[in-house]
Amino acid sequence: MKINGNEIRPGNVIEHKGGLWAAVKIQHVKPGKGPAYAQVELKNLLDGTKLNERFRSSETVERVRLEQRDFQYLYEEGDMLVFMDMETFEQIEIPADFVGERKAFLQEGMQVTVEMHEGRPIGVTLPDQVTVEVAEAEPVVKGQTASSSYKPAVLENGVRVMVPPFVSSGEKIVVDTSDLSYVRRAD
Known part of the structure; x- marks a missing residue:
């Protein structure tokens, strides 16, 4: 489906220079002299390379549906x-x-x-959140308040995350897969 260069939105996938690119950031620019354009940061879906391109409203690009x-x-x-x-x-x-x-x-x-x-x-x-077991966690130090900072822990899959002080080895916790952060204790 063809769209104008100024209709590209973040998250759109377009075919450009023989590859598939996802629009990451878009900035519409109206210079004092010359026609307006969209400054688009693209990320290649296959190899992860980034590219900055200018698309004028008169240009058309091929939008790809996945x-x-x-x-x-x-x-x-x-x-x-x-x-x-x-x-x-x-x-x-x-x-x-x-x-x-x-x-x-x-x-x-x-x-x-x-x-x-x-x-x-x-x-x-992947699912937004997964349940995993804590393999190693530093013991709680007496006197630390509940509002103190998080401590490092190693999960059963080898990934390191920061957890609250009350989490100990052997407990199951829910982790956000997008930013590898602690969400809550598992039920």
Whole structure:
């Protein structure tokens, strides 16, 4: 679907210079001299590189619609992650580095959303929050107040997070997968 250069919004995916780019930031500029334009910061969906481009309202760009499908994480095989389509039960393999550091939060049977373009996976979205067990946490020091700062802890998957002083080893906590922060104790 073609759109004008000044209609690009954050989160839109466009086809530009032979690649798929997501609009990250947009600033509309109206210089004193010359036509107005949109200064757009783009991020390549496949390799993560960034690019700043100017789009005039007279220019058109191809906006891409991504198909979002539900998949279930099955297992890791070498450096590939195996997922199963929840509708067709077809299995696909995605490189582990494609998911990045959030791969540590994948659990067998977890439902994820895979964004696809022309049948090719280009993004994996994990649930916003996951429950994990604390493997190591420093003991509480007597005299610390409840409002004191957080302490470092290591989770069962090896990820380090900051937790409140009352959390101890062996407890299950809920962690936000987007910024790796402590949310609450698990029920």
